[in-house]
Amino acid sequence: MAALLEVERLSKRFRGLKAVSEVSFSVPEGRILALIGPNGAGKTTTFNLIAGVFPPDEGRVTLKGRNLTGLKPNQVCTAGIGRTFQIVKPFGQLTVEDNVVVGALARERSVEAARVQARAVLERLELADQANRPARSLTLPDRKRLEVARALATRPTLLLLDEVLAGLRPTEVDRMVEVLRDLNRREGLTILMIEHVMRAVMALSDRVVVLDHGEKIADGAPAEVVADPRVVESYLGAEALE
Amino acid sequence: MSGPSRMMPSGVTGRGMMLLVLAALGLVIAPFVADRYLVSVLTTVLWFAYVGQAWNVMMGFSGLLSLGHALYVGLGAYVSAALFVHFGIGPWAGMVLAMLVAVVAGCVIGFLGFRFGVKGVHFALLTIAFAEVARIGFDHITWVGGSGGFFLPVEAGASDPLNLRGSPVLFYYVALALVVGALFLSRALLHSRLGYQWLAVREEPDAAEASGVDLFRARMTAVAVSSALTALGGVFQAFYFNNLFPEQVFSMGRSIEIILPAIVGGIGTLVGPILGAFILTPLGEALTFLIEAGGLDLPGLKQLFYGAALVVIVVFRPEGVWPWLARRLGLVRQPGEGA
Known part of the structure; x- marks a missing residue:
């Protein structure tokens, strides 16, 4: 399966603080990949780097082999990446x-x-x-x-969703999950989503990438990732105990 | 379903359309029934309505606050006047260069502002700075009279519409044509791809950019359109008053007078700047008349009145008089109402 989006060794520092550090992953065409991790792990920064909000210090972003690094948000949009904002901006x-x-x-x-x-x-x-x-x-x-x-x-050929399920009631989450699944299955839309609602992550995603302190600590099938001791310790632990 | 949202921000109802047509008819026949004084007041009203509309393209449609629009008025006025006085080039040809010069000035300001991320109030300060530099600069350009003023030749009783020389009624109709033209242009722009992009940039620049809008280009075109239109108002002013003084033409006070009608009438609306001019200018004139009739000498009272009017509007009708009036009188369809 060819990768639609390829993120290679992406790094970004803010005033010396490493927000994202050498993060690499790829999103195969037609799949749904979830990006999870605790608050401040660098998820939204990674999104912003892909969407062109600011350029990475190092690393590369390619869509269908085309280098998008350094493009402005409107150019990234035209290139085929659509995005939502965590704090909605209607x-x-x-x-x-x-x-x-x-x-x-x-x-x-x-x-x-x-x-x-x-x-x-x-x-x-x-x-x-x-x-x-x-x-x-x-x-x-x-x-x-x-x-x-x-x-x-x-x-878009790739849709970036930044916590579109956060703050929704369970029935609303289910409705949105249905819509996204439908878009993916019927129209082959590739989706990269940041999500905290693990129920939805497990239901939707083909693969899960976990970030912690700006670094990738796990990357694999949802069932494998949630069983990974590092992931449980850094992120899922709290929720698993609830 | 197809009605209301097609007419952004909301559609004009039958009653609204009727009122608009009646108002237009009234303005067309006004010089036949009004006296000379009233025609001159109405011409002033129309001038402010026009430049208010021009300013509205930047602030109302694209969210760019300019407090230095007197710059474009002045450049338009001086360029067309200089071409006429020094080279005998009439205003109809001269206005092209007048607009071009204003657009270049606007684009310089826009480039500095948008390339270097100067936003909001700071952008407004930049626009003031340029207008002030022009005001002081033109004081020293003796080719166009410097601080002593620049005068266009006046022949009593001349009637030469091709050179915009003629009676006050000629100027009245030219001003009316400018207002109507700007209204149709504004409406067409708002319904165009560019208009949607402007509104998106005004509402949420980040989201607009993520939706494929080139922020720099959208903002630069708004500045270009606004400065070109405003320069045309300057050409009119030069040939109407026949005298230009940097102190007046480029003054900060003039810049503020330009934006008041739109604020009072409703920023971002099509009718707002026109309605605002029809409210403010006659009230200001009436006040001046009453003061003079009362034998009082109170310079600056008009400015005080404008200030008070602004406070009243900002406190009680922050979105302007027009949106409120249109709702109350049922002149427009509200979003969410059926067609």
């Missing part, structure tokens, strides 16, 4: 539909074509009935869905 005063239209305009020149596409995406994420409401009036679960909708509308 275009508050725009309608839900117009939020998604902005995403669709990444590929479409015409607003009309973008709108047609936005409506299809909203349908997909069960937001169609909210289409004409201002985005700022949405509930948190709907805002999370809107993040995914806007990212999907950019027609």
Whole structure:
């Protein structure tokens, strides 16, 4: 299986603090990979390095063999990576539909074509009935869905999801897991997700990468990784005891 | 389903459209029924409505606060006036170069601001700095009169629309055409791909960028469009008043006067800057009239009034008068309402 995304020895320091240190992993095409680890492990920094928010100090990011290192976020988007934000960032005063239209305009020149596409995406994420409401009036679960909708509308080959399940109730988590699974299975969308909700990680992911203190400490099938003593000690321990 | 969101931010209702048409008709016939004084007041109203719309493209659509728009007014005014006085080039041709010079100035400010991450208030300070440099600089450019002022030749009773020489009524209609043109242009821009990208950048720059929007390009085009439109207002001003003084044209006070209508009427809305100008300018004029009629000499009272009006708006209607009025009178469809 060819790797769609290849992350090689990625490092980033903030004022001397090693946020991410020589992290390597790859995401095969059509798979779902989960990035887990305790708070401050460097997960979101890794995301931001892939998405072009800031350049890495060292290392390389390639998508389908194309080097994305040093590109700006909008160029990374155009190259085929869509992302959501952990702290949701809706275009508050725009309608839900117009939020998604902005995403669709990444590929479409015409607003009309973008709108047609936005409506299809909203349908997909069960937001169609909210289409004409201002985005700022949405509930948190709907805002999370809107993040995914806007990212999907950019027609990515790889979707980066930063804790889209956090703060959702169990039934809402199940709905979102269904949507993501469906996108992956039916449309072959490759997904890289940061997630704390282990139930969803186990249900969705084909592979799990664990970060701790900016370093990769485990990489493998979900069942193997959760049995890894280092992972249990650094991250799962607390939850496993609960 | 297709109605409201297509018309961003929300659609105009039948009643709203009727009122708009009536207002337009009223403005078209106004010079036939109004006296000279009223026509001059209305021309001032329209001028502020126009430059307010131009400013709105930057602040209202793209979230870029400019407190130095007098710069573009002044550049437009001086370039077109200099071309006319020194080379006999009329304003219709001169405005092209006037706009171009303003766009270049805007792009220099934009480049400095956006390349080096100067944001928000600091960007606003940058715009002030450039306007102030121009104000002081033009004081010393004797080719256009320096601090002593620059004057366009005036012939009594001349009627030469091709050189924008003529009666106050001619200027009234030119100003009206500018306002209507800017309204249609603003509307078209808001409904375009670029318009959506501007709004996204205004709301959440990071999310806009992650959605494929080139922040630098989006912001630079907003500055270019806004400065070009504002320069046109400057051309109008030069040929309307026939005199230019750096102290007035480039002044900080002028920059603030330009942004008040949009703030009062509603930043980011299409009608807001126009409505704001129709509220502020006549009230200011009425105040001046009353003070003079009362035999009082109170310079600066108009500025005080503008300040008070601003406070009232910011406290009670922070989103501006137009969104509130439109809701109350049912002139626009609200997001979430059926078509």
